[in-house]
Amino acid sequence: MFAFIPSDYQAIFLSIKVAVIATLLSLPFGFTVAYVMTYKRFRGRIALDVLVNLPLTLPPFVVGYLLLLLLGQNGPVGRWLLQPLGIQLIFTWKAAVIATAVVGFPLMVRSIRTGMETIDKQLIQASRTLGAGWLDAIVTVILPLSFRGIMAGCILMFARGLGEFGATIIVAGNIPGVTQTIPLAIYEYVSSPKGDAIAMSLCLVSISLSVIVLIFHEWLSRRAVRVD
Numbered sequence: 001m002f003a004f005i006p007s008d009y010q011a012i013f014l015s016i017k018v019a020v021i022a023t024l025l026s027l028p029f030g031f032t033v034a035y036v037m038t039y040k041r042f043r044g045r046i047a048l049d050v051l052v053n054l055p056l057t058l059p060p061f062v063v064g065y066l067l068l069l070l071l072g073q074n075g076p077v078g079r080w081l082l083q084p085l086g087i088q089l090i091f092t093w094k095a096a097v098i099a100t101a102v103v104g105f106p107l108m109v110r111s112i113r114t115g116m117e118t119i120d121k122q123l124i125q126a127s128r129t130l131g132a133g134w135l136d137a138i139v140t141v142i143l144p145l146s147f148r149g150i151m152a153g154c155i156l157m158f159a160r161g162l163g164e165f166g167a168t169i170i171v172a173g174n175i176p177g178v179t180q181t182i183p184l185a186i187y188e189y190v191s192s193p194k195g196d197a198i199a200m201s202l203c204l205v206s207i208s209l210s211v212i213v214l215i216f217h218e219w220l221s222r223r224a225v226r227v228d
Helices: 006-039 045-057 060-071 076-085 093-117 121-129 134-145 147-162 166-171 182-190 196-227
Strands: none
Touching: 006 045, 006 093, 006 134, 006 147, 006 182, 006 196, 045 093, 060 076, 060 093, 060 166, 093 147, 093 166, 121 134, 134 147, 147 196, 166 182, 182 196
């Protein structure tokens, strides 16, 4: 057990890398969407809510296939935007980042919205009364008071990214050393003869990473409670 080959270590590193980058790239968009859905009233708000949460209800393979149609060579984004710029996404680790970001985005938005909804709106109104613009109110009031929800959203999305499989294998493939993450490596080992031992080792690594993330989330939550 734990007799890993170089591609296994690359899969572990790539899983962490993809989850981190997907979380960081999604954070500004997640905060913006959560702010709009919490504090703005407009037509189409329900449609936006459905669109944001749709990846939670769709099978990951469906999400991956839709991304493949969108970003592939014959897709609208792939043909009219990516190809003229010479950008190749499909079957690269960058496609895994996009798939992870799309699948985990609803979890981030939900957590940030929960944090924003606990903010006393009178504090925001008071800041506006004192002359703060909407950007100042976001930076000085909403952002600090929703920090716990932001951190929870980032942690949940990172943890979800470590286990992403369905959408990733469709748009990024399962190329050892290139796009193969921990779940994809486990899938390959389980599908091959005498691969159960390495698959179990990778499962233990995945479990260990998830436990570390959950412990950090619990520690952060308790510390935030003590600060309050």
